[in-house]
Amino acid sequence: MDKTLARAPSLADTVALRLRREITEDRYKSGEKLPTERELSETYGVSRAIIREALGRLKQDGLVRSRQGSGAFVAEAGTPVFRLSVVDLRDTAEIQNVVELLVAFESAASALAATRRTKAQLKMITAQFDAMERAIAEDRSGVDEDVAFHRAIVDATANPVFRDMFDFLDTRVRGFIGAARTNSARRSLSRQVQDEHRAILDAITAKDGEAARSAAAIHLQNAIKRLTLQRGLV
16 A cells, blocks of 8 residues: 655655554564664655654554654653643743743753754754745744754754653744734734744854753743743743
8 A cells, every 4th residue: 555645735744644543453563672763764755853843643542652662663651741731821821831842951951962062963954044044035934944943952952851852842832933923024023033033043152051051041041932822922
């Protein structure tokens, strides 16, 4: 059967659904190692980034788990699962709680990336920054480029657990990034957002961990302000 998928906005969800079906139908047994990202990418005709997102969704639901240096495996029954509900952007308290988590996570990731990044990783982070610049110039939302920028930073931590957490957060709070960028565009704040990204990039370029930590925290704290939520949250 040909499993190649057509491009669509919900591609990662589609791949996750296919993999979920194969797991629940016992094509992949409990505890069995899944094919590599490259192999799954070829099977489904999608990028490895899409495969990572799809696996992230399955990890959230406790169907898949990672072993450092070994890949992804079908989770055995009883594997503990950390869950986080999809963020309701109308719920001020929920947003505040998630932002606190994001600030802690992104700040730590940026600090580690600044001290551990390689030249190749810095080049990738810079490329994603430039992609956001093009999105602004072309009057596009830039959500995908924004996520890719932060993902490149997390990759530079050289810590697979950070990558797993990013995948988890990405699928649960992506709407937060989209809403923040939309409000920024409407209020002509896109340049301010990009300046905040540049501060993070500059600190990582300079290998200044504390400056990167501070720049990331400021960026996330300003993002919540840009949402201009109801109930007086500004």
